[in-house]
Amino acid sequence: MKAVTIQAPNEAALCDIEDTGVSAGQVKLRVMRVGLCGSDLNTYRGYNPLVSYPRIPGHEIGGEVIAVGDGVTRCRIGDRVVVLPCTECGECSACRSGRPNACRYNQTLGVQRQGGMCETLVVPAHKTLVCNELGFDELALVEPLAVGMHAARRAQINVGETVAVFGCGVIGLGAMAGAAAMGARVVAIDIDARKHDIAMACGAARFVNSQQEDLAALAQSIDGGRGPAVVIEAVGNDATFVEAVKLAAFAARVVYVGYAKKPVSYDSSQFVMKELDIRGSRNATAADFSAVLTLLEQGRYPTQQIVSAHYPLALAPQAFVDWAADPGAFTKILIDIQ
Template sequence: MRALQITAPGECRLVELEVPSIHEDQVLLRVATVGYCGSDLNTFRGLNPLVSYPRVPGHELSGVVAEVGASVTEWQIGEQALVFPYTECGECAACLADRPNCCQHNQTLGVQREGALAEYIALPPDKLMRADGLSFAELALVEPLTVGFHAAARGKVGPDDRVLVFGAGAIGLGAIAGACFRGARVMAVDIDDAKIEIARACGACETVNSSREPLDKRVADWTSGHGANVVIEAVGVSQTFVAAIDLVSFAGRVVYIGYAKSPVEYDTKWFVMKELDIRGSRNALPSDFADVIELLQSGRFPTDRVISHRGSLDQAPGLLQAWAESPREFTKIQIDLNA
């Protein structure tokens, strides 16, 4: 079978690999669509400390069941599925607290283990999920959207909240959609007008290009001077980490999805004076997958606008290279292995 392999930082190629042989308790999935994630980009750039080379990337995927092991009864050949790409240990503090999404020993497809940007992948049947009525592209879009939905859940977003989201990339759009799904009003912040327009299509009622407008004034006007009840940071730079604390209300909640690339210096008095809830958000839970599936099945999400680029497996190396060179030109790239 053919697969994309990142062989070293800045290097990737199409390779021939053996089709996986499945055990009696596994399913062989013929991969249909794979989305590139920021973790794949970091692997290509040599910035992902969790990855060893060579590595087949990809954990946002959909496909068709091609073969089932002898003991598998819950899946039939020909069924379409999306994939829950995380594997937890079941024994660490997070798993024992029923929060396996942040398992200390988590392994994600395409990161700590071989990924899905290949024609076939072998998986346990409990990692496959059904979502009736969705296309392969929509099925592969579920996982990246769940990351933002999980952040909204971590922030306990509700109908009475005004939520500020930093970043209108793929993860930020999920946070915007997730907050709107929970009934909140959302202000989206980015420096790219095209992404700001997509944020509006995803439900943001207010948008700010922070490279041109005074964000603090816009937030103050929007919240009658109180600040946002919830701020979700989906950019990963020190300036937005600090701004989240400045712009959140007293008794507010701050949720960080992004990793800041440099140390962050805070005036910590606001942590105490505002009595803030400051939370990290990692991966997603099955409940987040269920919410995203419900949203996509409703037809209210602008899938075609969020998926900015599509290509075949032959085009996959070039698209990854182009994304690395000009990241602002891309929102979500999907590779169609049926092309």
């Protein structure tokens, strides 16, 4: 069967790989859609330290069940499913405290293991969630939206609080929609004015172009000058890591879901003076996936606006070239495998 392989940095190609059957407890999917993630782009560019080559990318997967192994009761042939792409060891401190999304020995499809950008994929049945109400485009969006949902949940948002979110990529948008669904007033912050409409469609009450608006003035304009009770950083830039702490109200929660590419230097007195709760957010739990599926069924995400482009499988290598050339031009690229 056909698969997309990143052979080495800046070299993506279509190749043939062996088709495999199902064992007990596994299901085989016909992969229908795969979303391109920023981490796939980093793999393509050679910036992902967790990846070795050659690697089949892809962990944002919507598919249809075409075979089930012995003992599988979770899904049936013909079901539409989304794939939970991470493993967990069950023994590390994160796993033992009920947070397998942060497993120390986590392996993610398309990162440490071969991913889903291929015609069929065999996965453990317990790593699938059935949702026959949604289309495959929507199913391929569930994973990144769930990562955003997890960031919103890490913030423990109360109804009526103001939540500022840095970054209008799919994860930031997922955090906005999650926070809005939890009853927050969401302020979206981005350097690109083109993100205004999609942020508002994801539940933001206000869009701030940080190239034009001063963030100190923004803090002054929120909650009678107190600033936002929650700040979520979904960019992964050292400057926004620092801005998040500056913007946050006293006694606020700051959640980091972006990966900073280099060390960040802080005036750490802010942490103490404001008594901030500073939290990381990694991947997503099955509960986050389920929450996103529910909101998708309610039509709470502007999925058509989120998907910027479709590429057929044969042109997937070109999708990497195009995205790498202009990362800001796309919110989400979907590869139509079938």
